[in-house]
Amino acid sequence: MSKEYVKLKVKNCQRLVDNATSEAQKEIYQIYLDQWTKKLPAKERPEAIAKREDAKVKKEAEAAAKAFELKKQAEERAKEEAEKLKAAKIKAEKIAAKKAELVALEAEEAEILKIIEVPKPVRSPVDIEFEQNLANLFEEQNPGKKAYRTQNGDKIKTIAFKEYLNPKTE
């Protein structure tokens, strides 16, 4: 009796068990199945094959789960990197914008300063001598009073001298 013959018997008996129309019939077919299964070498019996298949499927499932996990981690890392790059880019853009704004403000300020800066009028030597003569005259006419005083290193007219130069009209 060849191994292939016994395998065919086992396969047929299993089909009969699976398609039995009643429990009593299934019991009888199961007896036949057990008889024929016993004639197979132990490692070729359906339960041994099923056990090996289960182990193989389990191993493959674990490998697939691990691969999926690694893939997920890689995707998350890539996502984080992308977000970091994006944030850095936005920051750089903001900085550049601010810098541009500052440059514009500085230019604007420079323009404004150019407008504000009024050159000091330059007095002629004649005017300076004339005013000095008047200052001497004031001090002669008002002993004890000065025509000029010094403030922050600058020579400025006193109030009395200003009034002497521009008397108030009633």
Place this chain on the structure above:
Amino acid sequence: MVEASECRMRLQEYRDIGGGILGDLPNHIKAAAPQLLTLHIVGKPADAAGFSEIDPPTSVFAETVAVAIETISSSGDDGNEAADHLAAISTIGINDSNKMVTVQNLATTAAWTTFQLETELWKNIFHCFGSLWGTGDDDPAGDVDVRKIDDTVIVELGAGDNEGNGAAFIVPDGHVAMLYGGTLRRLTTTGAWANDEGIKIRIVYIDALDGLLGLAADRSQNWIELVIAGQYGVQELEVPRGQMFESGSQIIHQHSSAVNAGEDYDLYLQYLIWEK
């Protein structure tokens, strides 16, 4: 002298019964559409004066739940190719519906050496015979077996033989059977034998109740005995009609030589079977 016997068992449905056989049946039996089981036996009992079963099956197949069976040939020349020999083997038995039926099991491959699982479910199988042939020959090329799933042969055809073994049967559950006559003919030449020599036939019937109990003291193995003996006188007798058998009864046929000398006989029996 070697014992020999060959039984030809056939089952006819009511619509196929002809020849006036139902002429004197009561109407209520006709209304039940009885089946006709015929056994035509040619035998030669062994020299010993004991009784032995006529053409027994290879093994008894009796299940409380109907199950599938297999068929197989020992020769690749039996199968469904046009040039093959045997292409179908018919089985007579009791199916899943508790009815006695004849089912033709067709070969589904060119070489019947690979066993074939049959679709019909059986509780009992009593007999088999060849029923379809290719152009190769008119009888099986190999031994064709009808067997259980565990490879136990139930009934079989020998190579070259279209009639299988098995001459016993069981009355299906929910049915009754009636011995409806037949003929026993001693084939030995009249006048050639002593007065005490002859043939004996027993139609043994075991009621289901007795069979179930299984104890020798409780079993009632009854039988109808038919004897043709003597040198002169009628060498043929008509089997009586009317013996009834209850649901589940086993009917087994036995033969014996009356004296230690082989005798040839021809036995034809008819049973009507109908649902109660």
